[in-house]
Amino acid sequence: xxxxxTGVPGTGKTTVAKILxxxxxxxxxxxxxxxxxxxxITGYDMGTGSMVxxxxxxxNSVKKLVKKDKNYIIASHLAHFVSSKISKICIVxxxxxxxxxxxxxNRGYLKGKIHDNMFCEYLDCCLIxxxxxxxxxxxxxxxxxxxxxxxxxxxxxxxxxxxKKHSFGNVMWLK
Numbered sequence: 001x002x003x004x005x006t007g008v009p010g011t012g013k014t015t016v017a018k019i020l021x022x023x024x025x026x027x028x029x030x031x032x033x034x035x036x037x038x039x040x041i042t043g044y045d046m047g048t049g050s051m052v053x054x055x056x057x058x059x060n061s062v063k064k065l066v067k068k069d070k071n072y073i074i075a076s077h078l079a080h081f082v083s084s085k086i087s088k089i090c091i092v093x094x095x096x097x098x099x100x101x102x103x104x105x106n107r108g109y110l111k112g113k114i115h116d117n118m119f120c121e122y123l124d125c126c127l128i129x130x131x132x133x134x135x136x137x138x139x140x141x142x143x144x145x146x147x148x149x150x151x152x153x154x155x156x157x158x159x160x161x162x163x164k165k166h167s168f169g170n171v172m173w174l175k
Contacts, residue, residue: 001026002062002072002086003160004079004135005128007093008117010103012144012152017075019153023102026071031078034061039079062086080130090135091156094171096145097121122173141168 003020006014013129020055021028035041035053043052058081066072066086074082080090095103097118104114120126129138140159144152 001073001088002066002074002082003156004082004087004090004091004129005075005093005156006077006079006090007095007144008059008077008100008121008126009109010100010107010117011095011121012149013075013077013079013093015149016090016144016152016156017073019149020073021157023153023157024071024073026073029062029065029072029074031058031062031076031082032063033073034058035078037061059083059086062155064120077126080135081133082125084134084138086125087135087138089138089140089160090130091159092127092139092141092168093152094127094143094145095121096139096143097173104148124171139168140164141171143171 005017005024007013013109017028020026032051035058038059040054040057041051042054045052055078058078062074062082063086080092084090100121101118104117127141142152142155155164
């Protein structure tokens, strides 16, 4: 089983993934490391201080790694670019942009990168991109703003075990 956890930086992807890996005896796939090894990095964005990755070739690299009898988790703002054909579920973690701003400032992010990530969160960028690449059937969205990482991990397990229904499109920051 391959679980994709996506969202802008600061939404809790890494922390939640570590908890889920323990709970599900899963192996985490570092998509940036995979991109480096497979020469999928196509450039560097000076404005945001970010690497540019060839999103269209990510799925093939992941496909070569996963085995049917194991659990895997990819937690990255690029995770949703992995094809829905090889993943069981795609979770988009969301966070109130004003809280997100504080978290990213605490991490020492550049002003431009903070602004870009807040803008992406306001406009549902990860959710919309996940829908565009075909994740509608197994896409879920979780607002992590006031939830603990353990609580979010439990919520994801409830989604996997179908104790919680399919849901996305409920988180809206622009009301």
